[in-house]
Amino acid sequence: MNLVIGSFGIVLALAGALTGAVTIIVGIRSPRDRLQIIGARYAWVAFAGMCLSAFAMQRALITRDFSVQFVAEHGSSLTPPLYNVATMWSALEGSILLWGLILAGYLAVVAKKFSKRLSDPMVSWALVSMFLVMAFFALIMLGPANPFESFNPPVGYDGPGPNPLLQNHILVAFHPPMLYLGYIGFTVPFSFAVAALITGRLGEGWLLITRRWTLFSWGFLTAGIILGAWWAYDVLGWGGYWGWDPVENASLLPWLTGTAYLHSVLVQERRGLLRVWNLSLVCATFLLTILGTFITRSGIIASVHAFSEGGIGPWLLWFFSIVLFAVICLIFWRGEELRSQGGIDSPLSREGAFLANNLAFGGFAFVVLLGTVFPLIVEALQNRQISVGAPYFEKMSMPIGFSLLFLMAVAPILPWRKANTELVRDRIEWPAWGAVLSLVLVVLLGGRGLLPLLGFTFAGFAGTSAMRHLTLSARRNGWKGLVGRSNGGMVVHLGVVFLAIGLIGSSSYISQGSYSLQPGESIQFSESTITYVSSERLSFPNKIQERVQIDIDGSLLEPSIERFTASGQLVPSPSTRTSPVKDIQIALLDPPAGENKSIVIQVTKQPLLLWIWVGGFVMLMGTVLSAIPMQKRKAGRNKQRVRLSGKKDQEK
Amino acid sequence: MDLSPRRQESKKSPQWLPALTVIVIAGAVIILVWFLVTNSQSFLPADEAVESRLEMGERRFQLLGSPVTNVDDDQTFIIDGNEYTFFSVSFDGILVDVVSQGTPPDLFDEGIPVVLEGKWVQGPLPNPLYVFENGANDGWWFATNRILVKHDNDYREDRIGDAEERGQLPKASES
Numbered sequence: 029m030n031l032v033i034g035s036f037g038i039v040l041a042l043a044g045a046l047t048g049a050v051t052i053i054v055g056i057r058s059p060r061d062r063l064q065i066i067g068a069r070y071a072w073v074a075f076a077g078m079c080l081s082a083f084a085m086q087r088a089l090i091t092r093d094f095s096v097q098f099v100a101e102h103g104s105s106l107t108p109p110l111y112n113v114a115t116m117w118s119a120l121e122g123s124i125l126l127w128g129l130i131l132a133g134y135l136a137v138v139a140k141k142f143s144k145r146l147s148d149p150m151v152s153w154a155l156v157s158m159f160l161v162m163a164f165f166a167l168i169m170l171g172p173a174n175p176f177e178s179f180n181p182p183v184g185y186d187g188p189g190p191n192p193l194l195q196n197h198i199l200v201a202f203h204p205p206m207l208y209l210g211y212i213g214f215t216v217p218f219s220f221a222v223a224a225l226i227t228g229r230l231g232e233g234w235l236l237i238t239r240r241w242t243l244f245s246w247g248f249l250t251a252g253i254i255l256g257a258w259w260a261y262d263v264l265g266w267g268g269y270w271g272w273d274p275v276e277n278a279s280l281l282p283w284l285t286g287t288a289y290l291h292s293v294l295v296q297e298r299r300g301l302l303r304v305w306n307l308s309l310v311c312a313t314f315l316l317t318i319l320g321t322f323i324t325r326s327g328i329i330a331s332v333h334a335f336s337e338g339g340i341g342p343w344l345l346w347f348f349s350i351v352l353f354a355v356i357c358l359i360f361w362r363g364e365e366l367r368s369q370g371g372i373d374s375p376l377s378r379e380g381a382f383l384a385n386n387l388a389f390g391g392f393a394f395v396v397l398l399g400t401v402f403p404l405i406v407e408a409l410q411n412r413q414i415s416v417g418a419p420y421f422e423k424m425s426m427p428i429g430f431s432l433l434f435l436m437a438v439a440p441i442l443p444w445r446k447a448n449t450e451l452v453r454d455r456i457e458w459p460a461w462g463a464v465l466s467l468v469l470v471v472l473l474g475g476r477g478l479l480p481l482l483g484f485t486f487a488g489f490a491g492t493s494a495m496r497h498l499t500l501s502a503r504r505n506g507w508k509g510l511v512g513r514s515n516g517g518m519v520v521h522l523g524v525v526f527l528a529i530g531l532i533g534s535s536s537y538i539s540q541g542s543y544s545l546q547p548g549e550s551i552q553f554s555e556s557t558i559t560y561v562s563s564e565r566l567s568f569p570n571k572i573q574e575r576v577q578i579d580i581d582g583s584l585l586e587p588s589i590e591r592f593t594a595s596g597q598l599v600p601s602p603s604t605r606t607s608p609v610k611d612i613q614i615a616l617l618d619p620p621a622g623e624n625k626s627i628v629i630q631v632t633k634q635p636l637l638l639w640i641w642v643g644g645f646v647m648l649m650g651t652v653l654s655a656i657p658m659q660k661r662k663a664g665r666n667k668q669r670v671r672l673s674g675k676k677d678q679e680k
Numbered sequence: 681m682d683l684s685p686r687r688q689e690s691k692k693s694p695q696w697l698p699a700l701t702v703i704v705i706a707g708a709v710i711i712l713v714w715f716l717v718t719n720s721q722s723f724l725p726a727d728e729a730v731e732s733r734l735e736m737g738e739r740r741f742q743l744l745g746s747p748v749t750n751v752d753d754d755q756t757f758i759i760d761g762n763e764y765t766f767f768s769v770s771f772d773g774i775l776v777d778v779v780s781q782g783t784p785p786d787l788f789d790e791g792i793p794v795v796l797e798g799k800w801v802q803g804p805l806p807n808p809l810y811v812f813e814n815g816a817n818d819g820w821w822f823a824t825n826r827i828l829v830k831h832d833n834d835y836r837e838d839r840i841g842d843a844e845e846r847g848q849l850p851k852a853s854e855s
Contacts, residue, residue: 193787265786395712402716403723413723415742415795420719424712542763542783589786600786617783621753628783 030088030096034176037080041132042166044073049159052152061147068146068155071132071139074162078125078132082116085125085175089115094181098122104189104594106570111195117204118190120325120340121175126205128165130212135162138216150234153223154216161215164347172339189570192592192599197263203255207279210249211317214282216241217289218314221307225358230365232297235306239293239513240655242310246286247651253279254644265587265600265615267540267632269640272421277400278320281393285313288389295379298444301368304359305386311355316393318348323400374446381439388432395424426479433486433528436521437463437493455496462492480536483528491525494518508658516654520647527643533636534611540632542617546624554633556581556612563620563627570594573601574619576627580605580612587616587629611637721797726771733800733820743796743822745769745776748814750790756783759806766805768815769794775816779806780824787829798824 048070055063085098089112094100102119103112116122135158142151169175194200217238224234256279261269270276289309295302326341359366372379399416406414441455466488467481475481497518501509509515543551545560552558561577561584575588585603592599602615611634618628724732726745748768755766765780778796788794801823811817 391708398712399716402720406720414720415723416716417719417721420715423719424715596789597792598786598789602786615786617786618753630783 030084030091030093031176031178034081034084034088034096037077037082037084038128038166038169038176040077040080041074041128042077042163042170044070044075044077045135045159045163045166048074049156049163052156052159056149056152064152065146067152068139068143070159071135071155074159074166075132075136077166078129081125081169081175082129085116085122086113089113092187094185094187095179096175097177097179098175100179100181100185100187102190103187104570105186106594107189107195108570110198110201111190114194114201114204115190117208118194118200121169121173121177123204123208124165124169124173124340125175126208127212128162128169130205130208131158131162131165131215134212134216135159138219149227150220150223150229150237153226154219157219157222158215161219168340168343172343186594188594189592192571192590192597193263195570195592196590196599196601197259199255199259199262203252203259205252206248206255207252210245210247210252211279211282211321213241213245213248214286214310214313214317216245217310221310222355222358225307225355225362228362228365230303230307230362232300235293235297238310242286242290242293243651243655246283246290247648249279249283249286250644250647250651253283254641254647258641261613261637262602262604263600265602265613265630267538267613267615267630267634269534269637272399272418274400275324277396277421278324281320281396281400282313282316284389284393284396285309285316288386288393289313291382291389292386295382299370299379301370301372301379302383302386303366303368307359307366309386311351312393315348315352315355316397318344318351322348376442376447376452378439378442378444381435381442385432385435385439388428388435392425392428392432395428396421399424426483429528430482430486433483433490433525436490436524437486440493440497440518440521458496459489459493462495463489466491475537477536480532483532483536487525487528487532490528491522494521494525498522511653511656512658513654515658516650516652516656519650519653521650523643523646523648523650525643526639526646530636530638530640530643534634534640537635538632540630542628542630544618544626544628546626553631556633558614558629558631560627560629563625571599574616576616576620576629578603578614578629580614585612585614587614589616589619606638608636608638610635723795726769726776727774729800729822730774730776730820733802736800738799740797740799743769743776743798743824744793745771745796746793747788747790748775751784751788757807757810762806764806766807766810766812768812769796775814777812777815777817777821778824779821780827782825784827785829788827789829793830795828795830796822796824797826797828798822 048067051067051070052064055061055065055067085096087093088096088099089103090109092099092103092105094103098119098121102115102122107115117126135155138158139146139155142148142155145151146155189195220234220238224230256276257269260271261267289306292302292306292309296306322341322344325344372383374380375384399420402416403414406412437459438456441452441459443451463485467485470481470484475484498510498515501515501518503509510519539554541553543553543558545551547560547562550557550559557580559579561579563574563576566573566575571590571592573588573590575586578585578587583605585605587603588601590599590601591597600615602613604611604613611632613632613634615630615632616627617630618626620627722736722739722741724736724741724743726743729736729741729743746769748770751765751767757764757766763782765782765784766778767780767784768775768777770776778798779801780796799822800820802820805821
């Protein structure tokens with residue numbers, strides 16, 4: 029039953045997507061608007077199809093219908109209910125199904141949102157692009173990533189369940205969907221960019237249409253990346269949160285180009301500049317989501333962290349190549365029309381800073397992309413396998429990160445077009461003091477090392493600049509001074525500053541050690557006394573847990589190791605004492621053994637790590653605040669402002 | 681009052697600008713490639729690593745293999761204040777003996793593929809009396825101080841394959 033419903037749903041989605049695309053194209057070519065309106069309705073057919081398929085998969089997982097091969101391979105009667113739902117995205121076929129569901133959801137929402145403009149060629153072509161992307165993913169689901177293959181289970185068969193790593197932390201239920209909401213959300217601005225190129229309406233209209241779509245996609249992607257890092261920190265027990273693995277890089281790449289786009293789009297809206305650049309960025313962001321999926325799902329690059337490898341690599345590569353070719357052709361076709369009128373008047377201007385910011389983000393993306401695909405290039409040229417280590421990414425990302433923090437401080441204080449020295453001197457005073465105070469504070473608190481101190485100084489510089497903007501805005505407009513694109517953007521900047529503080533503190537001053545302990549024994553670790561108190565063995569339906577009690581300066585931590593019954597796999601559950609000053613994480617490397625029940629633990633201390641998660645949360649808050657429209661100024665006030673001259677006007 | 685739109689002044693780029701741009705880009709690419717090359721390591725499955733022992737010499741590289749057994753207490757030794765763990769990995773039937781400095785990570789388990797960073801050593805082990813159980817014991821060992829455990833959706837035994845071997849074929853194959 030589930031097989032039939034699920035397969036029917038995918039066929040329905042494919043049929044809906046193809047019929048929708050063809051109907052709209054015919055509608056655009058003929059004078060009958062009605063066809064475009066009818067075509068858009070097929071978005072709901074595609075969405076209904078994907079809902080049916082997702083429902084069938086969830087039903088199969090919940091009822092342990094092992095006649096569905098995906099359930100037989102990844103489901104289990106022992107999997108707890110929450111993780112049973114999340115099993116859908118624990119392996120390739122199910123995660124593509126989730127991709128299809130979210131894409132169909134976006135398609136339906138776009139059709140609904142623009143229901144009064146369906147005869148507008150811009151909206152029609154955007155829908156055609158989305159329909160075609162939808163059709164591609166539906167085809168994949170009928171081909172190499174079919175989630176509804178059948179299986180004839182032996183009597184008493186029970187599946188192994190998802191990887192136990194995906195069964196012991198609640199974030200598994202949220203990290204992949206958030207990431208996918210971000211990845212797939214970029215299909216909307218991409219489709220409108222393609223529509224703008226096809227229709228030749230290359231002004232700022234398509235940017236305004238897609239502003240919030242881009243913002244929310246970026247917000248979801250940010251949330252997905254932060255949740256992924258949090259999951260890695262809380263589950264894997266290695267004391268880290270980011271390893272520059274190809275899978276992690278694949279999520280970072282579209283985030284970097286998406287962030288660049290969110291900034292450069294302001295220059296086009298305000299000054300009509302960077303048209304080709306913006307189109308290229310939004311297309312690159314979409315293409316990088318496909319390339320990232322190809323890199324991580326094809327198994328072409330060795331990764332320690334690929335949950336969903338399969339045979340869809342060639343399909344994704346072909347799709348990527350076709351879309352890239354089409355986009356390049358469209359941009360060349362519209363070449364002359366894309367030429368911006370005028371240029372940047374002065375490097376010391378808001379647009380100059382945004383351009384520098386875009387170069388830094390673009391450079392960062394290039395560095396990460398090159399490091400990720402370099403093993404492929406070497407293999408193709410020299411027929412040998414290599415691996416690019418984390419030091420490359422760390423060494424390259426540090427100067428770029430510092431320059432981005434510097435630009436985050438400078439850009440908000442610069443006016444559009446051209447700044448005079450007096451104005452810059454006046455506005456930079458607060459941030460400069462903030463930078464100096466940060467440096468002094470960090471040194472007084474014991475911070476050492478040139479690079480970390482430089483990083484904290486830049487963070488103080490950028491943080492004070494954002495605070496200055498928000499304070500002035502709140503003074504003028506009260507709490508409403510925190511909403512709107514510019515103010516919300518400054519809240520995001522504050523989040524980035526917190527994130528940077530967490531990254532610098534936790535990576536620069538990390539200390540780690542492994543210790544063998546017997547019950548009652550204590551050790552000294554970085555000014556803390558750690559005592560092994562006791563241990564216990566707990567049995568659950570799906571696992572056996574070896575848990576130990578460790579006392580750190582009066583507070584009790586309970587790291588454990590779990591052996592999952594179905595697979596026999598060992599999974600750690602480190603325990604962390606978190607505070608704004610430092611995190612101390614204890615992972616149980618060896619469970620209690622022998623008569624004396626000795627254990628081996630790994631202790632990791634990372635100062636300021638909490639601020640990474642705080643920063644991520646503040647960034648999301650800022651994203652939401654950015655999406656809230658600012659109240660329009662009253663006419664009278666506008667008139668008054670027009671009459672004003674000098675400093676106040678430039679603050680706008 | 682002149683309300684006509686401001687005319688864009690035509691500005692000619694300096695002649696040296698393209699040359700400077702090319703030099704900057706070339707410099708950046710050279711630095712980037714240099715960083716890539718100096719921070720890259722060869723990545724070899726255990727069988728290929730064994731084939732290229734002499735060629736690899738003292739160079740550090742990444743070795744891929746699956747632990748033959750889990751690690752017990754009798755495989756861990758404290759020598760000169762350092763903790764060493766002894767185990768073997770295999771790939772495509774070829775065994776490599778490994779001496780790891782420190783305790784393997786939590787996820788380390790029999791049959792779960794690992795990526796080890798280190799180099800070949802020929803000669804006596806840190807504990808010269810040790811004999812690897814189910815190991816190669818051929819006088820060569822891989823000295824590592826970094827173990828990455830692979831985690832993916834193919835972690836479990838091939839249950840579908842087992843079921844097929846027992847005569848329970850997928851319906852799709854039957855038709």
